[in-house]
Amino acid sequence: MQFNRKELTNETLVHFYKSLLLPRMIEEKMLVLLRQGKISKWFSGIGQEAIAVGAALALEQDEWIMPLHRNLGVFTGRNMPLHKLFMQWQGSQEGYSKGRERSFHFGSREHHICGMISHLGPQLAIADGVALAHKLRRENKVALAFTGEGGTSEGDFHEALNTAAVWDLPVIFVIENNGYGLSTPVSEQYRCENLVERAKGYGMEGIKIDGNNILSVYDTIKGVRDYCLEKQKPYLIECATFRMRGHEEASGTKYVPAYLFEVWEMKDPVKKFEEFLLAEAVLDEEQLVIIRQDIKEYIETELSIGFNTAPVVADTEQELDDIYALPEAASRQSTKVIDHSQPLSDSGLPTSELRFIDAIKAGLHQSMTQHANLILMGQDIAEYGGAFKITEGFVQEFGKERVRNTPLCESAIVGSALGLSLEGFKSMMEMQFADFVTVGFNQIVNNLAKIHYRWGQPADVVIRMPAGGGVGAGPFHSQSNEAWFAHIPGLKVVYPSTPIDAKGLLIAAINDPNPVMYFEHKALYRSVSGPVPDAYYEIEIGKARVVQEGVDISIITYGSGVHWATEYANTHTYISFHILDLRTLLPLDYAAIRNAVARTGKVLILHEDTLTGGIGGELAAWIGEHCFDLLDAPVMRCASLDTPVPFSIELENNFLAKARLDEYIRKLINY
Numbered sequence: 001m002q003f004n005r006k007e008l009t010n011e012t013l014v015h016f017y018k019s020l021l022l023p024r025m026i027e028e029k030m031l032v033l034l035r036q037g038k039i040s041k042w043f044s045g046i047g048q049e050a051i052a053v054g055a056a057l058a059l060e061q062d063e064w065i066m067p068l069h070r071n072l073g074v075f076t077g078r079n080m081p082l083h084k085l086f087m088q089w090q091g092s093q094e095g096y097s098k099g100r101e102r103s104f105h106f107g108s109r110e111h112h113i114c115g116m117i118s119h120l121g122p123q124l125a126i127a128d129g130v131a132l133a134h135k136l137r138r139e140n141k142v143a144l145a146f147t148g149e150g151g152t153s154e155g156d157f158h159e160a161l162n163t164a165a166v167w168d169l170p171v172i173f174v175i176e177n178n179g180y181g182l183s184t185p186v187s188e189q190y191r192c193e194n195l196v197e198r199a200k201g202y203g204m205e206g207i208k209i210d211g212n213n214i215l216s217v218y219d220t221i222k223g224v225r226d227y228c229l230e231k232q233k234p235y236l237i238e239c240a241t242f243r244m245r246g247h248e249e250a251s252g253t254k255y256v257p258a259y260l261f262e263v264w265e266m267k268d269p270v271k272k273f274e275e276f277l278l279a280e281a282v283l284d285e286e287q288l289v290i291i292r293q294d295i296k297e298y299i300e301t302e303l304s305i306g307f308n309t310a311p312v313v314a315d316t317e318q319e320l321d322d323i324y325a326l327p328e329a330a331s332r333q334s335t336k337v338i339d340h341s342q343p344l345s346d347s348g349l350p351t352s353e354l355r356f357i358d359a360i361k362a363g364l365h366q367s368m369t370q371h372a373n374l375i376l377m378g379q380d381i382a383e384y385g386g387a388f389k390i391t392e393g394f395v396q397e398f399g400k401e402r403v404r405n406t407p408l409c410e411s412a413i414v415g416s417a418l419g420l421s422l423e424g425f426k427s428m429m430e431m432q433f434a435d436f437v438t439v440g441f442n443q444i445v446n447n448l449a450k451i452h453y454r455w456g457q458p459a460d461v462v463i464r465m466p467a468g469g470g471v472g473a474g475p476f477h478s479q480s481n482e483a484w485f486a487h488i489p490g491l492k493v494v495y496p497s498t499p500i501d502a503k504g505l506l507i508a509a510i511n512d513p514n515p516v517m518y519f520e521h522k523a524l525y526r527s528v529s530g531p532v533p534d535a536y537y538e539i540e541i542g543k544a545r546v547v548q549e550g551v552d553i554s555i556i557t558y559g560s561g562v563h564w565a566t567e568y569a570n571t572h573t574y575i576s577f578h579i580l581d582l583r584t585l586l587p588l589d590y591a592a593i594r595n596a597v598a599r600t601g602k603v604l605i606l607h608e609d610t611l612t613g614g615i616g617g618e619l620a621a622w623i624g625e626h627c628f629d630l631l632d633a634p635v636m637r638c639a640s641l642d643t644p645v646p647f648s649i650e651l652e653n654n655f656l657a658k659a660r661l662d663e664y665i666r667k668l669i670n671y
Contacts (some may be wrong), residue, residue, distance in 0.1 A: 001267060002060035003215045003276040005494040010282045012520050017277055018291060020053050020214055023072040023293050024270050026082070029303070030089070038307070043103060045070035047212075047244035050269035051176050053077055053422055054217025055144055056223060059256035063646065064112045064130045064422060066123040066145040067382040069104045070176065070243070082299065086306025096307050097455050098322075099625040101552065106455045108419060114422060115455055117446050119157025120147060124173060125443070128160055129419015129427075131169040135232065136375070136425075142228045143419070144172040144221075146180055150181025156442075158202075159412035165202045166407050170616035171234040172224055174485055176211065179582055183255040199236040211239025212269040242267070293568040298569040323489050325513040327460035335511060336537040338504055349542045357525035359532045360464075361390050363506035364428070366536045368398055371426050377404045377413050378430030378464075387432050388466060410440035417461040418447055426460045427508060434467035435479045440582075448515040449490030458513040462506075466562055468608055469652055470523035475644035478652075480559075485517045486618070492541055493586040495519040497562035500528040501583055504539030512541060519561050528563065542584045544592035550576035554596040557606040557617060560581040564658045565606055568665070575669060585615055593619065594627055601632030602668045608657055611639035638664040 027046050033039050045052065048070060056077025067074040075085060087101055097106040097115075107115035110415030114130075116123055127145035133142040164171045175195050186192065192198065198333060200208025205227070209216050213260055222237045225512060243263035246252045253261075260437055277283045290668075338347060354362065368374055376391060376398075381404040385392025395403040406413045410431065417427040431437050437444070441460060448459040458609065469478035486493050492514055496502040502520065509516035547562060552575050555565040562581045568575040580596040582589065597603055603623060605616040616637040623635050640657045 001213055001272045003213065003273070004219070004626050005174075005215060005280070006219065008215070013277060013280075013282050015300050016053075016057065016214055016218070017273060017283070018295070019057060019073070019077055019266040019664035020049055020273060021291065021435050022295055023049050023053065023272055025292070025624060026072060026076070026299060029299055031033045031249065032292075033131065036589060040251075040444075041102065041248055043069040043248045044243070044245035045072055045436050047264060047268065048176060048178055048239075049073050049173065049240045050214040050217050050273075051211045051241060052146075054214050055146075055174060056219050057222050058139065058221035059144060061165040062112055062139050064114060064127065064143045066116070066127050066143070068115045068116050068120065068123070068146045068148065068176075071104065071146055075104070075639055076110075079465050080108065080113075082109055082302035083305035086303055089311055090307065090309075091312065092306075092309040095299045095310050101225060101454050108455070109395055109422070109457060114457075117450075119156075119442055119446060120151040121154035122411070122415050122443050122447050123147070123159075124156055124160035125163065125415025126419040126422070126447070127171050127173070128164050128167070128169055128412060129416035130417070130422055131164065131171040131234075132167060132416060133420050133425050135169060142170045142172055142225050142383050144174060146174050146176060148181060148197060149177040149179070150189055152198070153189055154441075155416070156411055158417065159407075159409035161198070161204070161234070161236065162407055163409060163412040163416060165204050165347060166671065167214075169234055170232055173234065173236045174221075175236070175238045176241060177238055178241050179260070180241040180247070180256065181241065182251065184415060195240060196236055198663065204234050204236060206236035206238065207268060208240065208327050210237040210269045211241035212272065214269060214273050215623055221328055231407040243462040263644055265655065304604060314546070322456075323453050324492075325452050327511065327513055332357060335507065336535055338500075338533065344500065344533070347533070350538075352501045352530040353529055354503075354532040355526055356499050356502055356520075356528045357388065357390060360506055360520060360545050362532065363503035364390065365394070367507055367510045368394065368402070370536060371510065373424065374422060374426040374428065375402050375404065376428050376430070377417065379404050379406055379408060379432050381430055386430060388522070391430070399662050411443050412442035414440040414461070414463070415447065415535075415621070418443070418451070418459050421458060421460040427463075427475055428462045428464060428510065430464045431466065433477045434465035434481055435476050437465065437481065441484075444485070444515070445488045449488045451490075452514065453490055455547050459515045460513045461515045462509045463515070465517055466518045467519045468520050469524055469640075469645045469656060470560065472647060472649050472652060473522075473645075476648035478645035480607070480640070482517070482519050482585055483609055483613055485616050488586075490514045490515065491586060492584070493519070494541055494584050495521075495558045496539075496583060497521070497524070497528075497581055498561050499528065499532045501539050501545070501581075503532050504537050505541065507536065507604075508538035511538065516541070519559065524563070532646065539583070542587045544589035545583055546592070546596075547579035547580045548577065550578035550600065552576040552599040552602065553665060554580065554603045555576040555606055556580045556582065556587065556593060556596055556603060560608050561606040561657070564661055568661055571587030572665075575665070588619075590622070590626075593623065594630075597623055597627040597630045601630060602671065603631070603635045604638055604664055606637065606638045606657060606661065608640055610642050611637060612642050614639050633668055636668055647656050
């Protein structure tokens with residue numbers, strides 16, 4: 001191993017050595033604590049510390065790093081208090097994630113570290129979003145994301161690299177190739193000779209280096225950083241290294257040939273650097289002993305503080321409160337909130353007659369004007385104006401930096417939206433069809449939804465979801481998949497049925513600092529019109545709307561179901577219907593639901609989604625548990641068939657819940 005110090009001073013080399021030795025000695029201590037049962041799990045990075053340490057040394061302190069579970073050197077390199085790290089690792093509520101996350105599954109805005117999720121690959125796209133934020137602000141900063149050689153097999157790796165290349169983002173992607181993904185060797189992971197060869201396929205430069213040489217890692221990343229800033233392009237670095245312990249301690253290392261440990265022991269990053277420093281007379285043996293003793297004492301001191309913590313006490317109210325980020329007081333005061341329980345004519349606001357689709361466009365346009373930091377992303381949304389032309393004309397007014405066509409890679413764009421949020425941007429991503437969300441599902445339910453609960457970082461992202469059937473589009477362009485997301489704590493799910501709500505709920509979603517799934521029914525786009533205030537206003541998320549009051553049957557519904565119920569009520573005036581439009585599916589307006597039950601004692605839940613697993617099951621269960629004494633009949637659910645959405649109009653009409661609405665109402669009225 002050849003070390004090239006270049007212009008580095010002795011003082012700098014000693015600093016590098018201490019930075020390299022600290023995580024090694026912490027890890028050695030953690031293995032002792034693991035055997036003593038004082039921590040529950042540990043993912044060791046012994047043998048590959050030079051990569052994390054070199055990266056942290058090469059970047060500026062305010063440049064975001066997306067580390068993985070073997071990158072302790074990133075956390076220590078950012079000077080995070082060691083005692084608080086010890087608190088984190090033992091699951092203390094005084095740690096960085098209040099006891100909600102393990103080991104390195106956390107982040108810190110203060111230290112510009114974004115914690116990993118177990119799925120590994122999604123971290124890469126977050127770096128894209130951070131780099132995009134720097135690019136938009138014309139800042140000379142990069143973002144750096146780690147992955148292992150196993151992670152390069154995930155779709156997120158390819159999507160993130162492609163997006164970074166297409167958008168010319170200053171991102172550094174670092175592959176830590178230690179030869180094994182848990183127990184799977186590289187021979188069963190990929191067929192290219194070197195992973196860095198993949199860089200060319202995405203139109204970026206790349207290099208493979210010795211990941212155990214701290215000076216090579218530092219010098220390479222320092223130079224690559226300069227390249228990324230000057231060229232405004234991404235770069236791929238493959239670091240060859242080896243993991244001297246198991247994937248985690250319980251898994252052992254029996255699957256690794258013994259000779260490999262002998263080979264890599266001779267390349268130990270700490271030992272080899274020590275030998276270099278001794279040979280260069282930068283340090284002597286006595287100084288090495290002193291440095292080790294100082295670090296040992298530091299670790300023991302911090303450990304005594306870190307393990308002197310109060311027992312974990314579960315506070316249910318606090319746990320629930322931390323699911324969502326609170327909006328800033330200023331934003332709440334600057335936006336008019338319309339009370340939809342009062343007639344619109346009483347508001348005194350000028351209105352225009354708008355179609356559903358035009359109301360969405362108006363809300364999006366006013367939000368772009370209101371928030372200079374709002375970025376729109378989606379397939380074909382720029383010059384083409386989107387599949388449904390909602391953003392038509394936006395690119396001419398707001399420019400291609402803020403109205404961004406994306407590659408066909410939903411996962412990477414959701415991840416990029418989260419990265420933008422780390423840097424204080426708002427973003428709206430348009431799924432071309434709600435059906436296509438499946439390929440971005442992991443980012444939404446595991447990254448966006450959980451990040452605030454995990455370490456207090458808001459995900460200020462709206463995902464627009466053109467959903468629903470009734471337009472003969474078949475099984476991959478017609479699904480009603482809102483129930484998938486109503487199950488996920490941390491998300492908000494809204495589903496307007498009228499133009500006034502479409503505009504107001506979209507503005508509210510964009511103003512909300514939490515991730516919002518905004519469902520818009522395609523069949524309503526050009527078939528429904530109504531008065532919409534010209535003003536910039538919100539409809540409060542989490543509040544249902546009474547469409548009409550009645551005393552015979554309560555229909556609880558949303559989206560297209562509101563129009564089916566209203567149409568039925570208008571043609572069956574001998575029945576007095578109480579119709580409740582939920583508007584928000586997460587969080588639900590339980591007070592309005594209870595009131596609807598109390599009004600009639602007979603409840604029909606109507607939705608376009610299929611019956612099994614639909615939101616109606618949750619509503620029926622809640623009503624049965626909390627409103628049983630108010631019921632005069634069983635709660636009934638009218639939903640679409642438990643089949644994919646068929647293409648033929650005749651088959652689709654039979655599929656939709658509307659086909660069975662009369663049957664269920666007759667059952668209820670005659671009960």
